[in-house]
Amino acid sequence: MTATASNHALEVVNLRKAFGGLAVTQDVSISVRPGERRLIIGPNGAGKTTLFNQISGDLRPNAGSIRLLGNEITYLPPYKRAHFGLSRTYQIITLFADDTLQHNVTLGLLGLHAARWQMWRPMSFYSALAAEARKTLDAVGLLHLATHPISDIAYGEKRRVELAVALAQKPRVLLLDEPLAGLSDMERATVKALIAAIPRETTVIMIEHDMDTALDLAETVTLLNYGRVIVDGERDAVIGDERTREVYLGT
Amino acid sequence: MKWVGAALIAGSLLLPPFLAGDFYINLASQILIAAIFALSLNLLVGFGGMTSLGHASYLGVAAYISALLTSRYGFGHGAAAVLSMSGTVAMAAFFGVIALRATGLGFLMITLALSQVLWGLAYRMSNITNGDNGIPGLTRPAPFGISLDSPVAFYWFVLIVAVIAFLMMAIFVSSAFGSSLKGVRDQPRRMAALGFNPWLVRWITFVYAGFWGGVSGLLYVYYHKYIHPTSLSTTSSAEALLGVIAGGSGTLGGPVAGAALVLLLKNYASAYVERWNMLLGLVFLLIVLAMPKGIVPGVSSLVAKLRGVSR
Numbered sequence: 147m148t149a150t151a152s153n154h155a156l157e158v159v160n161l162r163k164a165f166g167g168l169a170v171t172q173d174v175s176i177s178v179r180p181g182e183r184r185l186i187i188g189p190n191g192a193g194k195t196t197l198f199n200q201i202s203g204d205l206r207p208n209a210g211s212i213r214l215l216g217n218e219i220t221y222l223p224p225y226k227r228a229h230f231g232l233s234r235t236y237q238i239i240t241l242f243a244d245d246t247l248q249h250n251v252t253l254g255l256l257g258l259h260a261a262r263w264q265m266w267r268p269m270s271f272y273s274a275l276a277a278e279a280r281k282t283l284d285a286v287g288l289l290h291l292a293t294h295p296i297s298d299i300a301y302g303e304k305r306r307v308e309l310a311v312a313l314a315q316k317p318r319v320l321l322l323d324e325p326l327a328g329l330s331d332m333e334r335a336t337v338k339a340l341i342a343a344i345p346r347e348t349t350v351i352m353i354e355h356d357m358d359t360a361l362d363l364a365e366t367v368t369l370l371n372y373g374r375v376i377v378d379g380e381r382d383a384v385i386g387d388e389r390t391r392e393v394y395l396g397t
Numbered sequence: 398m399k400w401v402g403a404a405l406i407a408g409s410l411l412l413p414p415f416l417a418g419d420f421y422i423n424l425a426s427q428i429l430i431a432a433i434f435a436l437s438l439n440l441l442v443g444f445g446g447m448t449s450l451g452h453a454s455y456l457g458v459a460a461y462i463s464a465l466l467t468s469r470y471g472f473g474h475g476a477a478a479v480l481s482m483s484g485t486v487a488m489a490a491f492f493g494v495i496a497l498r499a500t501g502l503g504f505l506m507i508t509l510a511l512s513q514v515l516w517g518l519a520y521r522m523s524n525i526t527n528g529d530n531g532i533p534g535l536t537r538p539a540p541f542g543i544s545l546d547s548p549v550a551f552y553w554f555v556l557i558v559a560v561i562a563f564l565m566m567a568i569f570v571s572s573a574f575g576s577s578l579k580g581v582r583d584q585p586r587r588m589a590a591l592g593f594n595p596w597l598v599r600w601i602t603f604v605y606a607g608f609w610g611g612v613s614g615l616l617y618v619y620y621h622k623y624i625h626p627t628s629l630s631t632t633s634s635a636e637a638l639l640g641v642i643a644g645g646s647g648t649l650g651g652p653v654a655g656a657a658l659v660l661l662l663k664n665y666a667s668a669y670v671e672r673w674n675m676l677l678g679l680v681f682l683l684i685v686l687a688m689p690k691g692i693v694p695g696v697s698s699l700v701a702k703l704r705g706v707s708r
Binding site for chain 2: 204223225228229233243249256258261268269271
């Protein structure tokens with residue numbers, strides 16, 4: 147482990163990915179410090195989610211490397227990355243629709259717990275996991291719905307469960323893929339407060355289109371376009387940059 | 398209401414030896430054997446989301462190994478059972494590695510292909526398996542010196558094994574691992590991101606299902622005292638799959654009800670209707686139309702509805 151690598155929560159170096167002839171990630175390098183709040187922006191098709199999918203392990207990059215908290219993870223399967231402290235949410239709600247809210251969050255806890263291989267004790271034996279899950283549900287304001295199945299609750303509430311499943315894992319690095327997508331103004335404010343309340347032990351990297359909300363949460367911003375990093379740096383510097391204006395407004 | 402149901406189930410399991418003649422006791426034994434087989438398949442289909450069309454492999458191979466060891470190589474039933482189960486589990490472990498390279502339709506086709514290979518071998522390697530003639534003249538084991546040759550004694554033996562199998566599989570699916578399995582069935586991508594190894598979860602389940610498939614195979618060969626390549630055929634796999642889906646996949650009672658239905662039609666209706674397969678198809682069609690989720694979930698939601706009305 148080199149000194150430079152261990153200084154970063156996440157370090158992406160010269161990452162490349164192409165689908166056939168379409169280059170979706172072109173020489174992307176991003177370094178995120180521990181505890182940082184990073185916002186990734188860019189027009190549709192800029193390669194934001196593709197980048198997330200390579201960081202989380204759903205996609206294999208063609209070249210380059212990804213280091214998580216000093217660990218080389220470029221070609222590790224997703225589940226191993228989770229055990230290194232990575233967690234993510236999805237742009238499209240990815241929950242267990244027939245299960246209760248509590249069970250959804252418990253699965254997040256179970257994923258990092260040795261009990262996930264336990265074949266003879268019923269789930270109810272692990273009351274500590276259930277208690278922890280309820281605590282997390284309480285933190286996102288959904289404890290009163292804990293025993294309802296996901297299919298029963300409203301979309302805005304599902305967004306909060308999506309977040310709760312990831313937060314329950316107490317990740318070192320958290321990837322949020324459009325956590326505000328499709329929410330009303332009131333729900334946005336709720337989720338914004340939840341993201342703002344994430345402890346500093348967790349590094350947060352977020353893709354979001356809603357600039358008004360997202361910029362308040364971000365300290366640093368990376369602008370992607372056509373799979374390339376266009377501008378990268380402190381929030382105000384990126385916002386004020388001429389190239390940002392070009393990408394968003396055209397010349 | 399719950400007690401009535403429990404009493405009905407206990408009664409239908411415990412009373413046949415006292416009330417029914419040999420034909421029905423034998424039929425009940427066959428239903429229990431088919432139920433274990435269907436329950437093991439249901440671990441894959443219902444709880445794992447892995448639709449297999451080759452589950453007869455485990456039933457057939459366990460039966461063939463036991464038959465060959467006892468009839469040809471002079472093994473006792475105890476040793477033969479242990480060797481047969483070890484062989485079946487080892488095969489499931491190997492087949493799992495091959496079949497789980499794919500999911501969905503690909504998985505189904507690989508399991509089908511593997512079982513067809515075994516079926517072909519059983520047919521063609523006639524110097525060992527006796528081919529189309531099958532292996533006749535087998536015996537039943539006598540655990541603790543108790544002969545299982547009478548229908549009643551054999552029924553009790555099968556009932557004990559079936560109850561153990563049912564409980565073991567019920568514990569398996571309601572365990573923490575069972576939650577991992579159902580999660581991997583519903584959202585494999587999310588489960589991987591949460592730290593679960595979806596492949597390993599599926600493989601362990603595949604091997605466990607193979608084990609119970611093997612157990613049903615041993616009971617199958619003990620019951621028939623004869624084994625034929627049809628036990629390995631796609632028809633044998635498909636009948637069990639039909640039972641699981643008709644009864645209600647992903648439930649514990651469903652495969653039992655489905656297996657009973659298939660066997661009742663097979664044994665009872667075939668006495669009156671020559672093309673009983675057609676009847677089975679028709680019944681299956683009606684079930685799927687009336688209760689898309691299967692008999693057990695369908696009936697229980699119907700009961701819930703009726704009780705809601707009566708209140």
